[in-house]
Each structure stands twice: as C-alpha cells, then as structure tokens.
Amino acid sequence: MFFSPAQIYPFPGTSLAEDPEDIQKEVLENYAKDLPPIYLDVVQHADLSTLIWAPLMFRYPxxxxxxxxxxxxxxxxxxxxxxxxxxxxxxxxxxxxxxxxxxxxxxxxxxxxxxxxxxxxxxxxxxxxxxxxxxxxxxxxxxxxxxxxxxxxxxxxxxxxxxxxxxxxxxxxxxxxxxxxxxxxxxx
Known part of the structure; x- marks a missing residue:
C-alpha cells in the first residue's frame, strides 16, 4: 500500500510552529508570499490570539x-x-x-x-x-x-x-x- 508510517501532514522534515507570531511569520514567508495583497493583508492583520497550527491527521478507513x-x-x-x-x-x-x-x-x-x-x-x-x-x-x-x-x-x-x-x-x-x-x- 501507499500509506507511510508517518500518518500526519506536514510530511517528515517539516515542523509545526506553536507560537502564534511564528505561525504568522511561517505563513507569510512560505505560503502566502505570492498571494494577492488583499489576502496578505488578512494574514498580516490576523488576531494572533486565535491563531493555531495543527497537523492534518490521516485516519485509516x-x-x-x-x-x-x-x-x-x-x-x-x-x-x-x-x-x-x-x-x-x-x-x-x-x-x-x-x-x-x-x-x-x-x-x-x-x-x-x-x-x-x-x-x-x-x-x-x-x-x-x-x-x-x-x-x-x-x-x-x-x-x-x-x-x-x-x-x-x-x-x-x-x-x-x-x-x-x-x-x-x-x-x-x-x-x-x-x-x-x-x-x-x-x-x-
């Protein structure tokens, strides 16, 4: 089968930020840099107290x-x-x-x-x-x-x-x- 032992995203070799400021920085530098300005503005002005980063989990069917x-x-x-x-x-x-x-x-x-x-x-x-x-x-x-x-x-x-x-x-x-x-x- 194609399923790997590591059953979460992001894939091995990446890490999940825990501090809301680090999450925002990670998103701005690595995921949102090519977004239109209106979307960048949303990320830049996000309420940090509500920002979390959690892995997607695979559950076997x-x-x-x-x-x-x-x-x-x-x-x-x-x-x-x-x-x-x-x-x-x-x-x-x-x-x-x-x-x-x-x-x-x-x-x-x-x-x-x-x-x-x-x-x-x-x-x-x-x-x-x-x-x-x-x-x-x-x-x-x-x-x-x-x-x-x-x-x-x-x-x-x-x-x-x-x-x-x-x-x-x-x-x-x-x-x-x-x-x-x-x-x-x-x-x-």
Missing amino acids: WNVVFGKLSKQNITVAGDAMHPMTPDLAQGGCSALEDAVILGRHIRTSFVQNGQVLVLKNLSEVLGKYVEEKRWHVTLLIMWSYISGWVQQGGSGRGMKFLRDAIFYKFLFLKMVKYVNYDCGKLDF
Whole structure:
C-alpha cells in the first residue's frame, strides 16, 4: 500500500510552529508570499490570539469498512463518517451527499408508510444509508490520502517518477472520475 508510517501532514522534515507570531511569520514567508495583497493583508492583520497550527491527521478507513456506523435511530454522517485529508476537496461534497442520500431513504420510508415516519423502521432506513455510502467514502478517504502523499511527498527522483509517470498518467484520471459521484435526487 501507499500509506507511510508517518500518518500526519506536514510530511517528515517539516515542523509545526506553536507560537502564534511564528505561525504568522511561517505563513507569510512560505505560503502566502505570492498571494494577492488583499489576502496578505488578512494574514498580516490576523488576531494572533486565535491563531493555531495543527497537523492534518490521516485516519485509516477500517472503521468505515468494518465498523457499525448506525445503531437503532442514530447514525454518523459528515466528517464523523468520512474523515479525509483535503487533497481531493471532497469533505464538504461528501457531507452534502450524506444529506441527500439520508433524506432520500427517509423520504422513501415516509412515503411507503402512508406519509408517516415510523420510528421502528428508522434503523433499517439508516442501515440502507450506511450501506450506500460505505464503500464510496472508503475509497474517497484512501484516494484523498494517496493524492496528498504523492503530490506533497517531495521532489526526489523516485517521487517525481511516481508522481509524473504513474500518478498523473493513470491514477489521477481514475480519481477524478470517481469524485464525480451521482448521489441521486431528493424529490419532494
């Protein structure tokens, strides 16, 4: 597999600043230097008392694959169901998909039960939602991490070859097609 033992961003060799002034300096010198002046102004005038720097954490998707994601009339959705790194920009999209899919399953049950929401059927409804989402979000979690690992993993010869000759030519196209997910319509 592509997962490295160091399961956090930034990648090994970089450090996280703790002092808000150091964070601001790091951002201005290394991340924001090419931003338009209006954005630089935001960084320069940020309230330092609210500024923190925390690593992004990768969580293996095994709990999504093998875990119980709903119990009785309670389920997980959003980041609780699909924690992923931001490398494919699918966290918010997945949360919106959750709402549509969950709403569609609740509506179907509502219509089938004569316009009444039957609480004893809710665990079955939530189970259908979980099963519809389980494998899709598992693959999104993995694709997102792999995308970040390859694209931010350094500029050594091996990584450049992996990124340019394999990732962008083969894997990236599959990822882009995969994120174009049709979660169905929510008809009322």
